[in-house]
Amino acid sequence: FPRFHGPLLMASQVNGHSSDSSSQGGEPLREDLQEFLSGEAPLHQLDDLTKVNPVTLETVLRCLQARYAVDTFYTNAGCTLVALNPFKPVPQLYSPALMREYHSAPQPQKLKPHIFTVGEQTYRNVKSLMEPVNQSIVVSGESGAGKTWTSRCLMKFYAVVATSPTSWESHKIAERIEQRILNSNPVMEAFGNACTLRNDNSSRFGKFIQLQLNRAQQMTGATVQTYLLEKTRVACQASSERNFHIFYQICKGASTDERLQWHLPEGAAFSWLPNPERTLEEDCFEVTREAMLHLGIDTPTQNNIFQVLAGLLHLGNVRFADSEDEAQPCQLRGSIRTSALLLQLPEDPLLDTLRIRTIRAGRQQQVFRKPCSRAECDTRRDCLAKLVYARLFDWLVSVINSSICADPDSWTTFIGLLDVYGFESFPNNSLEQLCINYANEKLQQHFVAHYLRAQQEEYAVEGLEWSFVTYQDNQTCLDLIEGSPISICSLINEECRLNRPSSAAQLQTRIESALAGSPCLGHNKLSREPSFIVVHYAGPVQYHTAGLVEKNKDPVPPELTSLLQQSQDPLLKVMFPADPEEKAQEEPSGQSRAPVLTVVSKFKASLEQLLQVLHGTTPHYIRCIKPNSQGQAHTFLQEEVLSQLEACGLVETIHISAAGFPIRWFGDEEGSSPKSAACSQQDRVWDHFRAVGGEAEDLSGYAFSQLELLEHGRAQVLEQCARRIQGSWRRHWHRKQERQRRAAVLIQAATRSWFARRHVRRLHAAATVIKRAWRKWRIGMAFLASKELDGVEEKHLSQVPLPTGSFLLPQTQTSLLAAIIRLWPLGLVLANAAAGVRGFQRKLVVWACLQLRMGSPSSYTVQTAQEHAGVTSIRALPQGSVKFHCRKSPLPYADICPEPSPYSVTGFNQILLERHSLGHR
Ligand SMILES: Nc1ncnc2c1ncn2[C@@H]1O[C@H](COP(=O)(O)OP(=O)(O)OP(=O)(O)O)[C@@H](O)[C@H]1O
Numbered sequence: 001f002p003r004f005h006g007p008l009l010m011a012s013q014v015n016g017h018s019s020d021s022s023s024q025g026g027e028p029l030r031e032d033l034q035e036f037l038s039g040e041a042p043l044h045q046l047d048d049l050t051k052v053n054p055v056t057l058e059t060v061l062r063c064l065q066a067r068y069a070v071d072t073f074y075t076n077a078g079c080t081l082v083a084l085n086p087f088k089p090v091p092q093l094y095s096p097a098l099m100r101e102y103h104s105a106p107q108p109q110k111l112k113p114h115i116f117t118v119g120e121q122t123y124r125n126v127k128s129l130m131e132p133v134n135q136s137i138v139v140s141g142e143s144g145a146g147k148t149w150t151s152r153c154l155m156k157f158y159a160v161v162a163t164s165p166t167s168w169e170s171h172k173i174a175e176r177i178e179q180r181i182l183n184s185n186p187v188m189e190a191f192g193n194a195c196t197l198r199n200d201n202s203s204r205f206g207k208f209i210q211l212q213l214n215r216a217q218q219m220t221g222a223t224v225q226t227y228l229l230e231k232t233r234v235a236c237q238a239s240s241e242r243n244f245h246i247f248y249q250i251c252k253g254a255s256t257d258e259r260l261q262w263h264l265p266e267g268a269a270f271s272w273l274p275n276p277e278r279t280l281e282e283d284c285f286e287v288t289r290e291a292m293l294h295l296g297i298d299t300p301t302q303n304n305i306f307q308v309l310a311g312l313l314h315l316g317n318v319r320f321a322d323s324e325d326e327a328q329p330c331q332l333r334g335s336i337r338t339s340a341l342l343l344q345l346p347e348d349p350l351l352d353t354l355r356i357r358t359i360r361a362g363r364q365q366q367v368f369r370k371p372c373s374r375a376e377c378d379t380r381r382d383c384l385a386k387l388v389y390a391r392l393f394d395w396l397v398s399v400i401n402s403s404i405c406a407d408p409d410s411w412t413t414f415i416g417l418l419d420v421y422g423f424e425s426f427p428n429n430s431l432e433q434l435c436i437n438y439a440n441e442k443l444q445q446h447f448v449a450h451y452l453r454a455q456q457e458e459y460a461v462e463g464l465e466w467s468f469v470t471y472q473d474n475q476t477c478l479d480l481i482e483g484s485p486i487s488i489c490s491l492i493n494e495e496c497r498l499n500r501p502s503s504a505a506q507l508q509t510r511i512e513s514a515l516a517g518s519p520c521l522g523h524n525k526l527s528r529e530p531s532f533i534v535v536h537y538a539g540p541v542q543y544h545t546a547g548l549v550e551k552n553k554d555p556v557p558p559e560l561t562s563l564l565q566q567s568q569d570p571l572l573k574v575m576f577p578a579d580p581e582e583k584a585q586e587e588p589s590g591q592s593r594a595p596v597l598t599v600v601s602k603f604k605a606s607l608e609q610l611l612q613v614l615h616g617t618t619p620h621y622i623r624c625i626k627p628n629s630q631g632q633a634h635t636f637l638q639e640e641v642l643s644q645l646e647a648c649g650l651v652e653t654i655h656i657s658a659a660g661f662p663i664r665w666f667g668d669e670e671g672s673s674p675k676s677a678a679c680s681q682q683d684r685v686w687d688h689f690r691a692v693g694g695e696a697e698d699l700s701g702y703a704f705s706q707l708e709l710l711e712h713g714r715a716q717v718l719e720q721c722a723r724r725i726q727g728s729w730r731r732h733w734h735r736k737q738e739r740q741r742r743a744a745v746l747i748q749a750a751t752r753s754w755f756a757r758r759h760v761r762r763l764h765a766a767a768t769v770i771k772r773a774w775r776k777w778r779i780g781m782a783f784l785a786s787k788e789l790d791g792v793e794e795k796h797l798s799q800v801p802l803p804t805g806s807f808l809l810p811q812t813q814t815s816l817l818a819a820i821i822r823l824w825p826l827g828l829v830l831a832n833a834a835a836g837v838r839g840f841q842r843k844l845v846v847w848a849c850l851q852l853r854m855g856s857p858s859s860y861t862v863q864t865a866q867e868h869a870g871v872t873s874i875r876a877l878p879q880g881s882v883k884f885h886c887r888k889s890p891l892p893y894a895d896i897c898p899e900p901s902p903y904s905v906t907g908f909n910q911i912l913l914e915r916h917s918l919g920h921r
Pocket of ligand 1: 085086087088089090141142143144145146147148149150199201202203204421624
């Protein structure tokens with residue numbers, strides 16, 4: 001047997017390659033042995049990616065693929081959970097029974113990896129009241145990877161486990177709260193999700209849900225915070241994509257009356273409603289209405305919302321054409337009346353606002369009206385729609401919050417669920433991707449800070465010697481994006497503040513020159529479009545500078561807001577209150593020095609706020625992975641998964657997790673101080689070191705990482721174990737072979753004896769047949785003999801009465817036999833020769849031949865068996881008679897010739913003479 005090389009074998013196993021080429025040459029035993037000796041579980045059985053060896057993108061990928069192939073969708077990656085999207089309903093994977101199983105398990109982490117393990121861990125952490133008590137779960141991944149699904153399942157999990165009402169009444173209250181929290185999902189998804197190329201139900205916003213728990217760890221409420229709603233989708237959808245689900249729900253689900261009310265005739269075409277023929281399961285108007293009702297949004301308010309949305313759809317159909325006279329506003333194509341009616345806006349001011357820009361200038365703030373170009377009119381129209389929709393979404397979120405949020409006194413702790421877009425890198429990246437990737441950088445930093453720094457600090461506090469891992473920090477990248485005083489964000493914001501006309505190329509030059517020293521800034525010389533590259537932790541991304549400043553400004557013409565404030569619609573009135581303070585803030589202040597609120601600055605502020613919340617919690621990470629972009633079950637596309645693994649920095653995550661102590665020992669005594677716990681651990685490590693054969697001079701080596709020490713010890717223990725396993729295996733193998741040999745001998749013996757018995761049986765049967773045949777033959781012969789002997793041979797001479805006329809005297813017999821013996825040749829010759837002699841003449845001849853006395857014929861009998869044919873033999877019968885036979889006797893002793901002694905004739909039917917021996921005698 002080859003000597004066991006633990007790590008080598010392990011590596012070859014996990015990599016899926018056999019290091020020994022001969023093992024592929026049909027040596028099953030050797031392969032079995034290697035598999036046995038390696039003692040390592042097959043890839044799909046590795047619950048934790050830190051166990052793959054070595055940890056590389058390839059091995060991690062293989063492991064995930066192997067698990068996906070056996071319908072195992074969750075895998076630990078140290079402190080992170082990797083969730084593969086099954087793209088199919090998996091029975092019982094999220095059942096309440098399974099939730100309870102994880103909830104009641106003494107050690108849920110020993111069960112199979114699952115989002116419920118994470119859910120239960122956070123819940124127990126809250127229960128333990130150990131600082132930080134509040135928990136957060138960061139669910140990330142690219143679009144369609146399963147973030148929303150995961151968050152939804154976790155909310156259901158908490159709804160099941162975080163409720164132990166003591167009374168029926170409190171049970172009802174808890175149930176109502178849970179139902180409201182769960183009902184917020186369909187409403188938020190209807191207004192915030194849309195069908196994209198990558199996901200039929202893609203969340204177009206980020207969200208942080210705070211589940212609030214009371215002292216008894218029961219869920220008493222929740223709050224939702226949203227980030228970066230993709231409001232441009234209202235007015236601009238990529239081909240093959242759709243607008244937000246709610247628009248389709250209204251158009252498809254409205255009743256006849258509602259259609260009339262909202263001016264949505266059946267089959268009406270709206271340019272902001274592309275691909276209406278595609279019906280998705282998300283197009284469920286009734287579910288949304290029901291959920292809204294549960295959240296306290298009554299039917300009139302709902303109708304109001306849908307009427308506003310219908311107004312936006314009609315606004316999308318408004319077209320403009322350039323006027324021949326530049327001083328005149330653009331011409332209107334189509335009608336704006338329906339839109340104005342539905343939005344309850346005065347028609348003419350609406351049209352004017354869309355077509356004419358108002359400029360205030362001079363000390364007196366004189367108002368100038370400038371007709372807009374066609375493109376500007378379109379932009380203003382889109383801006384109006386985006387503004388209304390964004391406000392509506394924010395209003396909805398606030399309503400949801402007021403419905404599900406608990407009284408501040410009723411909750412003490414929370415579990416946060418953060419569902420954020422994962423790292424994004426497309427061929428054309430703009431401000432949205434910059435914000436998303438910036439958020440991901442921040443979260444990555446938070447992750448590293450939490451797991452590595454916190455761990456190291458903790459070890460230091462515990463007095464554990466620790467070789468501090470110098471880990472790649474993404475601070476340089478963050479400095480590039482958000483740093484002070486100069487960063488990408490500050491430069492883009494500056495462009496907005498200065499409000500100077502600048503081209504995309506100028507912005508690129510400014511960024512490159514101002515941030516030239518940053519190692520994370522790159523430049524693509526081959527790119528025709530003005531762009532810059534940011535080297536993120538998950539890989540480099542090229543951002544195009546065209547439109548970046550404009551997007552960042554996200555300008556809302558003040559006239560639009562003023563117009564909306566004039567609306568008579570109750571909902572719009574709430575959303576656009578005529579508040580002078582707000583007005584002052586929103587108006588771009590010509591000479592004012594107030595900072596401009598750009599998209600980036602707002603996003604940065606909300607991100608910082610979020611991170612502050614996260615910093616006060618114990619974070620848990622779930623990385624969702626999409627096995628293929630087509631959303632197909634049972635399809636694992638390696639390249640696609642690989643790019644996601646790279647993007648989420650999973651390998652780094654595993655390294656970070658593996659860099660910490662995999663196991664923590666605490667002091668045995670209850671309430672032991674961290675110090676004693678540390679000492680205890682050191683002692684155990686040292687004991688362990690000695691146990692595995694560490695030398696005294698190696699004591700100095702104690703300074704090297706305890707991890708290395710343990711690894712060294714582990715390798716030695718593994719080797720010892722391997723030797724033991726080899727020995728045991730050999731013994732087992734020999735015993736097995738011996739057993740096999742004995743079994744073979746036994747089988748051989750049994751087979752042989754069986755054959756022998758069969759042979760004997762056959763012989764026996766043959767002998768029986770022969771015996772029977774022989775007996776039969778003998779009987780036949782006896783019968784023939786008895787026939788031949790006329791049935792007299794069986795009668796004893798003395799008992800048999802002499803035949804009539806026969807007499808038998810000793811002298812007579814003696815003389816007869818003597819005569820026969822003496823004269824038989826002559827008699828025979830005569831008997832044969834005298835063919836023509838008959839009757840008495842013949843007898844005479846015989847008598848003469850036999851020298852019988854003529855005078856006493858009654859004392860003996862002479863019979864000839866054949867009168868006509870020649871005589872073959874002459875026989876002497878015991879009774880003293882003589883027979884002449886014409887046929888050869890069948891009797892066995894028929895060829896016995898008479899002895900010369902006259903007294904030797906004994907027995908029956910003694911042959912005196914046979915013809916064939918005539919010549920020889
Ligand atoms: N655990 C799961 N079991 C079955 N199907 C799933 C699971 N997770 C996700 N899916 C399927 O994948 C689809 C996409 O998932 P989801 O909407 O949660 O992705 P996402 O990461 O939130 O995407 P986006 O960022 O675009 O919102 C779901 O509509 C569902 O069909």
